[in-house]
Amino acid sequence: MFAVKIRESIMIAHSLPDPFFGPAQHMHGATYVVDVEFQSATITKHNVVIDIGEAKTITKKVLAELNYQNLDEITKFNGQLTTTEFLAKYIHDEIKILTQQTFAGAIKVCLGETHDAWASYQGS
Numbered sequence: 319m320f321a322v323k324i325r326e327s328i329m330i331a332h333s334l335p336d337p338f339f340g341p342a343q344h345m346h347g348a349t350y351v352v353d354v355e356f357q358s359a360t361i362t363k364h365n366v367v368i369d370i371g372e373a374k375t376i377t378k379k380v381l382a383e384l385n386y387q388n389l390d391e392i393t394k395f396n397g398q399l400t401t402t403e404f405l406a407k408y409i410h411d412e413i414k415i416l417t418q419q420t421f422a423g424a425i426k427v428c429l430g431e432t433h434d435a436w437a438s439y440q441g442s
């Protein structure tokens with residue numbers, strides 16, 4: 319299996335309004351390190367999984383909607399607990415849509431929320 323991984327980061331604010339999350343029920347900030355891995359059993363005629371420039375451009379486009387935002391104010395997240403797992407899948411799904419013409423492999427999105435905690439979503 320081949321893979322290309324790129325890294326970006328975003329800063330957001332949000333709350334997780336459920337007693338399950340203890341103090342994180344209240345508004346707080348997070349800086350996520352966002353790792354996006356493009357996986358493929360084959361490589362193209364140019365011997366790449368995906369052009370790294372394209373991978374970064376598309377990832378930045380998806381993240382731009384979230385960066386410096388209060389996620390509680392984003393209408394499409396209404397009623398959702400915007401956990402790291404939820405955001406990893408959301409970012410995955412958006413990147414998948416934007417790469418549907420150019421990349422047929424699997425995508426894994428891993429969000430590092432602190433130096434010692436991560437969550438990820440891997441598509442098929």
Ligand SMILES: Nc1nc2c(c(=O)[nH]1)N=C([C@H](O)[C@H](O)COP(=O)(O)OP(=O)(O)OP(=O)(O)O)CN2
Nearest residue numbers: 334339340341342346348400401402403404431437
């Ligand atoms: N599986 C997840 N668990 C938690 C998430 C998450 O996104 N996925 N998010 C949070 C909070 O947003 C925040 O990042 C951390 O909150 P905090 O209560 O300080 O963290 P801990 O649960 O690690 O710490 P304890 O205070 O020991 O409970 C929380 N969990």
